[in-house]
Amino acid sequence: MKIFLDTANLDQIKEAASWGILDGVTTNPTLVSKENMKFEDLIKKICQVVPGPVSVECVSTASKDIINEARGLAKLAENVAVKIPINLEGLKATKVLSQEGIKVNTTLIFSSNQALLAAKAGTAFVSPFIGRLDDISHEGMGLVDEIMAIFNNYGFATEVIVASIRHPLHVVEAAMTGADIATIPFGVLEKMVKHPLTDIGMERFLKDWEKVKR
Numbered sequence: 484m485k486i487f488l489d490t491a492n493l494d495q496i497k498e499a500a501s502w503g504i505l506d507g508v509t510t511n512p513t514l515v516s517k518e519n520m521k522f523e524d525l526i527k528k529i530c531q532v533v534p535g536p537v538s539v540e541c542v543s544t545a546s547k548d549i550i551n552e553a554r555g556l557a558k559l560a561e562n563v564a565v566k567i568p569i570n571l572e573g574l575k576a577t578k579v580l581s582q583e584g585i586k587v588n589t590t591l592i593f594s595s596n597q598a599l600l601a602a603k604a605g606t607a608f609v610s611p612f613i614g615r616l617d618d619i620s621h622e623g624m625g626l627v628d629e630i631m632a633i634f635n636n637y638g639f640a641t642e643v644i645v646a647s648i649r650h651p652l653h654v655v656e657a658a659m660t661g662a663d664i665a666t667i668p669f670g671v672l673e674k675m676v677k678h679p680l681t682d683i684g685m686e687r688f689l690k691d692w693e694k695v696k697r
C-alpha cells in the first residue's frame with residue numbers, strides 16, 4: 484500500500500519524507516488554509532520535496548471553470564494531481580482532463596456509485612472519506628471494500644485512496660482491503676511506528692548493555 488501524507492504542512496512533509504516511506508501528498512482547501520504561505524509557492528515547494536503525486540484541489544464549480552483551473556494547477560509541477568469533487572460538473576471536467584493526460588483525484592466520495600462513475604470518466608484516483616462516514620455512524624471501511632470489489636470486477640486502473648483517516652486502526656483496515664493508497668495525517672503516521680513493548684524492550688536492552696564487559 485502506498486502511503487500519502489494528508490497535510491499541506493511543509494515541515495511535516497519534509498519529516499515524513501526523511502523516514503523513507505512517503506509516496507505522495509494530499510491537500511485540500513482546509514489544509515492549505517492552515518499554512519501561512521502563498522498558495523502557488525506552497526504547492527511548488529511541496530512538489531519539490533515529494534517525488535510522487537501531490538493532490539491539489541480545484542475550487543471552481545462549473546465544468547469549464549474546473550477545466551481551466553485544473554490546467555493551471557497542473558502547470559505548477561509535473562507531479563500535481565488535480566482534486567475534483569464528485570458531481571456532474573466534476574465528471575464532465577474529469578473526462579476532458581484525463582484525456583489530456585492530467586491526473587485527477589476525485590474527492591468527497593461517499594458511495595460506490597460515485598466511485599464507479601468517476602472511474603468510468605477516467606479519473607486516476609478516487610478518495611472515499613471513511614472517517615467522515617464513521618462520524619455519522621456509517622461504516623466507512625465498508626465503502627472501501629465495495630469500491631475495491633467493483634474496480635477488481637471490471638479491471639479499472641483507477642487507484643483507491645483511503646481518505647479521512649482518523650487513527651492507526653483505520654490504516655490497518657485500509658491495508659486489509661487491499662486499497663492502493665492510504666492518505667494519513669502526520670499524527671496518525673507517527674503513532675503507527677510506536678509500540679509500548681518496543682519502548683520497554685529498548686530500555687531493557689540498553690540497561691543490560693551497560694552490564695556487558697568490554
Ligand code: E4P
Binds near residue numbers: 614648666
Ligand atoms: C484527503 O484527500 C482528504 O482531504 C482528507 O483525508 C479529509 O480528511 P478529514 O475528513 O479529516 O477532513
